[in-house]
Amino acid sequence: ARITLRQLLDHAAENDYGVPAFNINNMEQALAIMEAASSLDAPVIIQASRGARAYANDIMLTRMMDALTEIYPQIPICVHLDHGNGPATCMTAIQAGFTSVMMDGSLKEDGKSPGDWAYNVGVTKRVVDMAHLGGVSVEGELGVLGSLETGMGDKEDGHGAEGKLSHDQLLTNPQEALKFVVETKVDALAIAMGTSHGAYKFTRKPDGAILAMHVLEEIHRLLPNTHLVMHGSSSVPQDLQDIINQYGGQMKPTWGVPVEEIQRGIKNGVRKINIDTDNRMAMTGQIRKVLTEHPSEFDPRKYLKPAMEAMTKLCKQRFQEFNTAGQA
Numbered sequence: 001a002r003i004t005l006r007q008l009l010d011h012a013a014e015n016d017y018g019v020p021a022f023n024i025n026n027m028e029q030a031l032a033i034m035e036a037a038s039s040l041d042a043p044v045i046i047q048a049s050r051g052a053r054a055y056a057n058d059i060m061l062t063r064m065m066d067a068l069t070e071i072y073p074q075i076p077i078c079v080h081l082d083h084g085n086g087p088a089t090c091m092t093a094i095q096a097g098f099t100s101v102m103m104d105g106s107l108k109e110d111g112k113s114p115g116d117w118a119y120n121v122g123v124t125k126r127v128v129d130m131a132h133l134g135g136v137s138v139e140g141e142l143g144v145l146g147s148l149e150t151g152m153g154d155k156e157d158g159h160g161a162e163g164k165l166s167h168d169q170l171l172t173n174p175q176e177a178l179k180f181v182v183e184t185k186v187d188a189l190a191i192a193m194g195t196s197h198g199a200y201k202f203t204r205k206p207d208g209a210i211l212a213m214h215v216l217e218e219i220h221r222l223l224p225n226t227h228l229v230m231h232g233s234s235s236v237p238q239d240l241q242d243i244i245n246q247y248g249g250q251m252k253p254t255w256g257v258p259v260e261e262i263q264r265g266i267k268n269g270v271r272k273i274n275i276d277t278d279n280r281m282a283m284t285g286q287i288r289k290v291l292t293e294h295p296s297e298f299d300p301r302k303y304l305k306p307a308m309e310a311m312t313k314l315c316k317q318r319f320q321e322f323n324t325a326g327q328a
């Protein structure tokens with residue numbers, strides 16, 4: 001059944017678990033997630049970015065979500081817009097049947113310059129007012145994602161702030177977070193704590209200097225009833241890097257967010273954990289492997305099936321690690 005983000009995260013808070021929010025762009029990724037969710041009785045958040053909507057077409061996405069709820073009637077599914085950049089994008093997602101939208105006002109509509117306080121509160125409040133009229137949930141974001149090691153916003157994957165940012169911008173201010181939630185009435189709040197999108201988050205295993213768990217803990221102390229969201233939460237597992245590189249890929253050495261830090265986050269109010277990169281890597285590793293080992297193969301199912309299985313395996317791991325398993 002379709003469920004809103006608010007309904008799902010309220011249940012997660014009451015029962016002390018976290019919910020991974022997996023990005024999709026196509027049928028293979030959607031089926032891989034649902035296979036994992038149904039085999040473990042886990043509720044899911046399936047999210048699509050603006051890029052995913054442009055890639056797959058809203059009508060295709062809508063019908064696919066309908067199909068998933070029909071195939072898996074026992075699994076609660078929240079369909080969420082990832083990183084909406086303005087009221088119009090959020091409204092068209094709602095029209096397409098999304099039960100939750102992110103209004104990311106941490107960046108201006110150009111997706112490059114940080115949004116100031118007045119812009120962020122104003123645009124987020126506007127989306128909340130509209131979405132709530134239709135029973136749709138809203139995630140907001142305060143603070144800009146980017147690296148505390150380099151001070152750079154995460155431009156790498158095509159969206160994120162450009163250029164160098166101060167620690168003030170890269171770390172959500174807890175007092176401001178409190179004000180932001182009260183003024184906007186968002187259902188969930190994404191915070192900046194040193195994570196960034198993509199595979200290249202950290203040059204070493206992160207410690208408190210570059211992954212600011214203390215900021216998260218302070219925000220949770222001030223806002224114990226607010227559902228917090230961790231973006232850029234792929235762990236970028238070494239074994240997935242190895243498979244890609246073993247079969248002709250060229251990923252540079254890198255670190256992601258360790259699962260134990262996410263688990264610590266879940267003890268401190270984190271309810272939604274955004275993961276895309278890990279699944280991209282899981283699929284790509286298998287596709288590279290099949291095509292390298294069987295260069296004469298050209299039936300897409302021959303590499304997409306193992307790719308889906310690798311993604312299902314990753315999703316199952318996260319459902320177990322975040323205690324989502326068994327909560328459907």
Ligand code: G3H
Binds near residue numbers: 051157197276277
């Ligand atoms: O926020 C980033 C997600 O990984 C989605 O990425 O905009 O390339 O679809 P995308």
Ligand code: 13P
Binds near residue numbers: 083199231234277
């Ligand atoms: P990753 O790139 O770490 O998977 O983060 C995804 C994300 O935050 C989507 O909004």
Ligand code: NA
Binds near residue numbers: 139
């Ligand atoms: Na999101």
Ligand code: ZN
Binds near residue numbers: 197231232
């Ligand atoms: Zn994100």
